[in-house]
Amino acid sequence: MSTAQVRVTFEPQGRAVYVLPGTKLLEAAGAAGLSVESPCGGKGTCGKCRVQFTHGAPPPGKADRTRFGADPLQAGWRLACQTALTSDAVVFVPSTSLFASSHQIFMEAQRGPAEEVLPAVRKVFVQLSPPSLSDEMPDLMRLEQAVGPVKADLKTLQRFALRLRKGGFSGTAVLTDHHLMDFELGDTTKQCYGVAVDIGTTTLVASLMDLCTGEELAIASSINPQTSFGDDVLSRIMHAASEKGLKDLRHAVVEAISALIDQMCASAGVARDRIYDFTCAGNTTMEHLFCGVDVAPLAVVPFVPAFGRGLVLAAEDVGLKLHPRAAVYVFPVIGGFVGGDTVAGMVATKLAEAKGPVLLVDVGTNGEIVLGHEGQFLAASTAAGPAFEGARIACGMRAAAGAIEKVIIDGDVQMNVIDNARATGICGSGLIDLAAELLTAGVISGGGRLLPPQDLPAGLSEALRRRVVLDADGRVEFVLAEADAHGPRVFLSERDVRELQLATGAIRAGVNILLRRAGLKTDDLQSVLIAGGFGSFIRRSKAQRIGLLPAGLPHERIRYVGNASLNGAKWALLSTRAHDRAETLARKTRHVNLSEDLEFQMEFAEAMLFPE
């Protein structure tokens, strides 16, 4: 049923994905979780997305020939945005071509001021001169001569002197600020790790980072197990009304994050007690629940969070088994509805440095929107619902193996299934594609109706026509795969289309309100940054087709920036300066409460209709 896919492997990351033939390499990289630089919007003019095929290089295009000389072309260099994949391939992606990566922080650090890369944790290998009768200096002060003033907690103090002697007055001091976290035997300076986590309402994504090199050693994700207590923010707040409920929710998310850390440590061969720093970002409710802080005030006017500024907590208090003295940084929140994930996204995308009006849309269970213009920021949150993460969709699923993540309709349905597996469901990007294609084919009406067989347009192919069926209750379904020995039936329901309309409508309405508040028009937007983990790579034309993105906007102004919340959390691991930036951005961003906005309901109703 689905066309044969091609396999492309990215090095040195070692990630492989299956894509439909003809897929642009830029998109395939996105599907592999690699955000390749493309500031020109994929027009082949900026040359930032250069990659090298080591196997299966397609013939160079015009833009490739303009950009590269004969030798590089021969060596397989191509522009990722201009190159369509036609066969299995292996591609080398230089770290300089990666967007919003930790590597970028290091690159910038080399260009910019030295303090740019400044993890909270410092490891210093010291070799001290042993004490003598003429030098009776106490151990800790002896260490201070090498590393500057330090304060030690009781546990570190208790073993410091012993370890110092065991190591012949040498060893590795682990420092955060002026706190001596530990003193390790031998030279362990290279073993310095941190974990960044995006705490989504539906999905948790964690990254294990090498704090020495900025390298991402592992990434892992799972469903937020709190979903079993309710799939949206409000139902979580309700569940947390009892002390036990709050405890259960906190426990669930902390345990799930612990499991992700275990998984990453195992795959990267890293010991948990060499993880010294932890940063996380989530919406206001998620962050409060992670901390075990009462969320009742977040459900009643005026929706006041317990904390605004970022928190620095003890990992041990939080219940995360990292190094016992590891710190947990929780991103600052903007308001009751716009949380640390948005702030992290603003940090990661350098929203404050954008030229001209810029819009950041983070699509998750809530759709968070930030509009930046002349140093001013407006932010709002819309209850988009978890449709883009596959929840509340009959056959919805996360962007994992078996998920239909791309759909093309060309006479019949062509699908790309993650890991080239048998399709078991649809993830967010597949859902957008499918709805857009069905709208264009006339199978879905502008009002969002999935048309019954008798109302289908005359010119529709027989193959597609056969996929439109009625269920036992007479409701229309569009079938993507029939159940067989290898997997379940996969289909789109009328209700699914309605969920999608709600999600896109809410976001569009929010965008419109913010634009109006700022006195701007859609055309004024110089860039639109789409963030989120709702698939792997957003296809802009499809997103515009269903009305998620403004239709008139040129493609090159739209960029997918990946999981910006996670990227912001990674920045915060690698540079404490990111903490400062987060605090500043959180405080200077004005929170627009859409639920109090009379225009919003009207805008919402209008935005529910798919564009013609």
Next chain:
Amino acid sequence: MSTAQVRVTFEPQGRAVYVLPGTKLLEAAGAAGLSVESPCGGKGTCGKCRVQFTHGAPPPGKADRTRFGADPLQAGWRLACQTALTSDAVVFVPSTSLFASSHQIFMEAQRGPAEEVLPAVRKVFVQLSPPSLSDEMPDLMRLEQAVGPVKADLKTLQRFALRLRKGGFSGTAVLTDHHLMDFELGDTTKQCYGVAVDIGTTTLVASLMDLCTGEELAIASSINPQTSFGDDVLSRIMHAASEKGLKDLRHAVVEAISALIDQMCASAGVARDRIYDFTCAGNTTMEHLFCGVDVAPLAVVPFVPAFGRGLVLAAEDVGLKLHPRAAVYVFPVIGGFVGGDTVAGMVATKLAEAKGPVLLVDVGTNGEIVLGHEGQFLAASTAAGPAFEGARIACGMRAAAGAIEKVIIDGDVQMNVIDNARATGICGSGLIDLAAELLTAGVISGGGRLLPPQDLPAGLSEALRRRVVLDADGRVEFVLAEADAHGPRVFLSERDVRELQLATGAIRAGVNILLRRAGLKTDDLQSVLIAGGFGSFIRRSKAQRIGLLPAGLPHERIRYVGNASLNGAKWALLSTRAHDRAETLARKTRHVNLSEDLEFQMEFAEAMLFPE
């Protein structure tokens, strides 16, 4: 056998002691643990020691008449240094007459810069405007508008929002520095307490302080239970060689301090969780053991401590049940042999501000000596042994009920027993008195021999002669009380005299070495400050008679300053400036290692002889 004693009660402290008739009120106050100001050395010229008899006022003396008018004299005002007690009395001691008291800190603060009184803990009662649609500020930031920037730990954060609402957006913020320790319902600003502890090798003394008023609410002391593992520093170090031994020692002292806190809380009606700060001082080994830090390096050349600067630890880590986020300040140490108790004593006695050469002698299980001159400080420690605390003395005991604390020989023995009880033993000051009196009477020889009956001087009274007996092994004993239905036999043995010689000799030798190092003579000393809990009030002539203090020095230059280590710890509770002073003094004091000093052994041997 003992002369009838008189009872004197001190108000408002409510402390009562029994003393021999003729005892100076200044001395009686010392016996009651009250250090009355007497900068003139008790000559009746400075007028600082004014007190008011409310009952049993003796006739005024010449100095009283010079100092006070007729009305005050009539009202019972007297100079404590000039007034001998002849009958039971009740005396009011104005806080302005107390030396080294917390009150003094407050008095000075009123005279000096405002930041002088600056406990680490601040309580602020706040009444915040509740949030509204036009004011959605997060709770913590709302609080910050009232109290300045704060950081909250997880546990405080978890209940902050709830409590804030329960209190109608009012309550009491408990702050240390920028840390929000807690948020309490209602106005609890007046309930702010701290505990200061002197961790002696033999004796623990604790004080419960009101951090709002500087008042001492309770005081408690006990034997350091570590003595069961060995009565001197070295035997403790040996016991701590095993991990279990170290744990046991740490546990013992922490539990004993906990018991003292319980006792004080009960007597003062203070809840443990309203104790927010804890400071302690002890010698280097005691502080290390309190922290559970390996002490093996303190027993081998070059005797290096694990830490030098003061520590700020979490009470919860230490195992003290105070407020869960209370801090524990451990005084900085000077070297392996001179610890935080000496530093605390230097802070309490303002050694840095003394005019002319000044000597501080802290008499405990170790005798610590500091010589200050022209901004330079030399410090040394001598293993005086626990004789002054009653240990290693046949009938030795702490200065508690039943202890003979004063002895006068006048034909026969007159004794003052603490609490007017039946004598059960001798404490440090009683031991000094007894030895001095027996030396003068010729019962003890200059070499330290307790003379056998046949060698006693011809003129000795029959009453005294009867007290000199031989034990079963033919060793001489001087009997103070025979065993009867009310108590045990109390006596002085030859061995006791030897212990006293060792203790005084070690201290005198140390003083001599330091003087020589500084190029000073005894006469140059402008003040000699005697600290320690080895009795209650040192009688200078007696201390000079046995050679503990230099014989030639005029009395007015010698002052007893009480438990200076505890007083320093109290200062540190009331003012973080004391922390800074402690750090500065600890670092600028040069540690003289007597065990490495070739002259010391000679000096010691010589100082063992009692002065003629």
